[in-house]
Amino acid sequence: MKKIITALLITCLNSAVFAEVKNTKDLPGHYYLQGVREVGSELLLGKDGQFQWMMSYGAVDQYAQGTWLVDKGNVLLVSTPAAENPSFRLFTEDEMRIRKPAKAGTWVAIVGIPQVGPTPGVAVKFESKTGKTLTAISDANGDAIVDMPDSEEWMRAGLRGAKSKSDWQWFAIPAERKKDRIAAFANSDESQARPATFEKLQLKIEEKGLRISDQEAMPRGLYTKQ
Template identity: 40%
Template structure:
């Protein structure tokens, strides 16, 4: 579940249970929408900003599970699961022209060193190179900028990770010892998050780094508008979910 959910379980979002079981039959999303059986009242309702914050779950769209969290601080998080596809984003929400408007503004990426039990390099780096591998729970992370720093203070920066394997590689003399790595979103002005590289990893010249808030690497949409109906918030047609309704958890 996403931030603020009173139903949070601690397991990764994509495997969480919703209030109803979602049968994953691998139908195309368009077909799932056509087969939606819920009869929804879409008549517009007045919006009350003070009563809007909370968790909303998508109803009325077969095969799809989705949740929106609206925070009192004007922030939101969005997640959607369809078969093996997980999408999400986060940002800010506001009321505009009697609609709830969600605008994606990804937050800073947060990292930690991979646990030794989880990090299994496929092969050792070539001599004279240091390799960092950046991943989330289920995918390699692209668009991460890294700075490799040696104990001597010598450093080298890579502008982005390889989207195919999450790797960033620099060349370093054999006399240098890897001390720590700074990570942040590529092209951002976020502060570097420095992660120490333990001696065991430094000696092998390869280390893994885990993105702990993987929603920060997702952009399911740039903007979404929802209209208040009798039963909840109805997403716009551009979302592909307009036959459904986000009902607020009680």
């Protein structure tokens, strides 16, 4: 009798493993959230183990990207953290939409990604022609602002992540930007302009799609593959 029970258990376990492997092969694809009013959400599971996720409701847009894996009948999304110290560059004049000079006595550095959005949490060191330096951290609007006497001329700016200990990335300020006391810098890491909504998110694999396990954190709808 014990041998029969053991054999049945092994058969069941093997069937479960096979089903999970089969589901894993079928999982990659483009999913859309169903059954939630006034909320739009998409999930893209790549065959390379990467994912992209977005959710939009009202005026709020949320994003995440990273890697995904299958764990005990669930899909686990693990977001890629923002780079601590991405590379930067000056906005081109075509990208620079702000034409109004900064207020007299202030210097403004705007940090963000063109056509995407601002980047908060970037340290900007302002340096004048005389060697005077002041540092500010970009806010939620991507603005880093310092007060400087009108007698000072802005020569260069150094950027790095607010928590980074890496070397500053220095940029000479173009003549037009010096005159207006405002310059803009683009970073290479889009995730900083679109911070991940979650670090990890678990979705239960169901027959008709994927359902978020933590119903208090996210909508109760079902992600179905299109």
